[in-house]
Amino acid sequence: MKKIGIVVTDPHDWTASALSCAVTERGMEPVTFSFQNTTSDISSGRIIVDGMDITSLEAVIVRDLGPAARNGAVFRFDILTQLEEMGVVIVNSPSAIARCANKYVSSFMFGKNGIPTPKTVVTDSLDGAMDALSGFGRAVVKPVFGYKGIGVECVRNDENGMRKLRDIIEKDGVVYIQEFIPNNGRDIRVFVVDNRVLGAIYRAAPDGGWINNLSQGGRPEVCTLTEEQEALSLKAARVAGTVFAGVDIIEGDRSYVLEINGTPSGKGIFESCRVDVAPAIVEYVCGMV
Ligand SMILES: Nc1ncnc2c1ncn2[C@@H]1O[C@H](COP(=O)(O)OP(=O)(O)O)[C@@H](O)[C@H]1O
Ligand SMILES: [Mg+2]
Known part of the structure; x- marks a missing residue:
């Protein structure tokens, strides 16, 4: 049975669980692990996490790389890059995750590709x-x-x-x-998988606030995108090289892409739109292994 790794920080995280179910439903074995007990032996090429050699996995889906000290974060990235070089399919790819994680690089990438983004x-x-x-x-x-x-x-x-x-x-x-883009107190999170928009939510900041992240108390609501917003989201995901992505859009005098997230949560989209993004991500991975 093909083994598909799922990198998590919290194994009970909604998105991690949904990915794990979707892998099982496709007749493959999910192997959930976090990079917290990892040894890479350069001479043998083995990378052991919690006693398991992860170089034997067919693919790895990165839900979340977790917080780490600077060298630790680089180490996690380097392991993903090494696995990719060894032929393991990594989704999202380490280079796409890196592009999204760095707001300077993403802003530059949006500008270069004609994606409207704030100055x-x-x-x-x-x-x-x-x-x-x-x-x-x-x-x-x-x-x-x-x-x-x-x-x-x-x-x-x-x-x-x-x-x-x-x-x-x-x-x-x-x-x-x-x-600062003056707005009406909410922004949009779009979930893209494999060049399709699967769902979008408005996120409205708590009263008196202007930061709309759900983790900061933002309230989710179903959002129907304009054609332009949909096209912008797909383009942002494409230029970042992501298979799945959360694209943040703010509506001011026009729609601007604020950022793109390469390790997005699927929970808000599921709770508001009743769309589970995990099967589509796993379907893509299936086509690669
Ligand atoms: N230029 C801006 N103008 C107005 N609000 C903004 C702007 N940039 C960010 N915000 C608000 O702050 C939130 C977090 O910013 P974002 O760029 O998405 O960073 P993070 O990676 O922390 O989510 C956004 O969802 C939005 O509510
Ligand atoms: Mg954001």
């Missing part, structure tokens, strides 16, 4: 950051490798804004600063 400046210089801020007036700062709305903050062109930018540059070495 963004990335700089290690306070002068550069203040120049950007004075142009934007109201801006949003985000960690380059952030997720779940953590560390996303509003800054204005005043003393406090300057202090905030200085602190971020001192702490992170670089600041990602983006024009």
